[in-house]
Amino acid sequence: MVGIPSTHIQERLSQLSLLTPVDPDANSQWRPANRLSDLHGKVGGFLGNRKANAEFLLRDIKELLEKQFELRDALVVNKFVYSRPAAEDIVDTLAARCDFVVTAVAD
Numbered sequence: 001m002v003g004i005p006s007t008h009i010q011e012r013l014s015q016l017s018l019l020t021p022v023d024p025d026a027n028s029q030w031r032p033a034n035r036l037s038d039l040h041g042k043v044g045g046f047l048g049n050r051k052a053n054a055e056f057l058l059r060d061i062k063e064l065l066e067k068q069f070e071l072r073d074a075l076v077v078n079k080f081v082y083s084r085p086a087a088e089d090i091v092d093t094l095a096a097r098c099d100f101v102v103t104a105v106a107d
Contacts, residue, residue: 045077
């Protein structure tokens with residue numbers, strides 16, 4: 001999991017006039033889920049970001065996972081703004097209905 005950089009790294013990034021790509025609000029709000037031991041028969045969520053090729057990449061990943069792991073179901077959704085986190089209702093729906101979620105950025 002990517003976290004907020006240490007103070008030393010933050011100071012160095014500042015010296016170089018660079019910004020960290022980690023959203024501190026998102027970092028403090030969400031934690032990764034426990035790892036699944038197997039994907040067989042699970043429900044997969046596929047979260048697109050509306051970028052040009054993300055839909056194609058996620059479709060192909062979904063098809064591969066359905067074939068290899070015989071997913072019980074799949075939920076495909078897109079967030080509304082590619083540069084922002086998904087809306088709470090999207091996250092809540094994915095969390096309630098899916099055993100795992102795949103997301104992609106495919107410019």
